[in-house]
Amino acid sequence: MWYAWKQLHLFRYVISYQQAKYIVDNYKGRTDEEKLINYIVKEKIWNWTAEESTRLHLKHYKDEYGSNTYYPDGHSYANGGINLKVVTNARFRSEFIINGDGKFLTLLDKDATQDAKVNCSSFNYARQNDYIHQVLDVNPAGENYNYEPQFREEARYIHDKYGNRIIDTNTGKEKIFAAHKISNMNQYENNVNKFQKKFKGRVLS
Numbered sequence: 001m002w003y004a005w006k007q008l009h010l011f012r013y014v015i016s017y018q019q020a021k022y023i024v025d026n027y028k029g030r031t032d033e034e035k036l037i038n039y040i041v042k043e044k045i046w047n048w049t050a051e052e053s054t055r056l057h058l059k060h061y062k063d064e065y066g067s068n069t070y071y072p073d074g075h076s077y078a079n080g081g082i083n084l085k086v087v088t089n090a091r092f093r094s095e096f097i098i099n100g101d102g103k104f105l106t107l108l109d110k111d112a113t114q115d116a117k118v119n120c121s122s123f124n125y126a127r128q129n130d131y132i133h134q135v136l137d138v139n140p141a142g143e144n145y146n147y148e149p150q151f152r153e154e155a156r157y158i159h160d161k162y163g164n165r166i167i168d169t170n171t172g173k174e175k176i177f178a179a180h181k182i183s184n185m186n187q188y189e190n191n192v193n194k195f196q197k198k199f200k201g202r203v204l205s
Helices: 002-026 032-042 114-119 131-141 150-155 182-204
Strands: 084-088 094-098
Touching: 002 032, 002 094, 002 131, 032 084, 032 094, 032 182, 084 182, 114 150
Parallel strands: none
Antiparallel strands: 084 094
């Protein structure tokens, strides 16, 4: 039974990739972001939002001194280095993660960067951020279930030039890209708001 649940969990990435690919292939724009905007406008999608938290899609690593923040390879530092989260078809359903360069971050993209693998979008089975969302979308991605694809999990670790995982001398644990604490997201508030307002402004203009 656990294998069927794992397949169901992994299918979220397939749906997410197919949705992004459809928009990229069928709508005009210089970037994936522009194509998503054109999709929303042309198809008169009314139930969309760019105001969901991007915290889980901005995984990072702090050095041992806590002074420097590092992001996965391929991370875009444009637009304040923020990855924007856009959800359509009601909250927590069709999810699109857009980096600062206006590109979709999807796990199954053949050219997926480390940042795309770590911070990618995933279709959500739940309709809002509630207990059901935790059960269907959050918990299966946790360590207790081990449902995530191995290549994505490996992308979250920091490696040396030989491909070995690096140990943090302070904690004795392997260095890993992890989500910011909710309280730490305050430092990104201005850049998040700017990215959200820019996106919403272009849709509504």
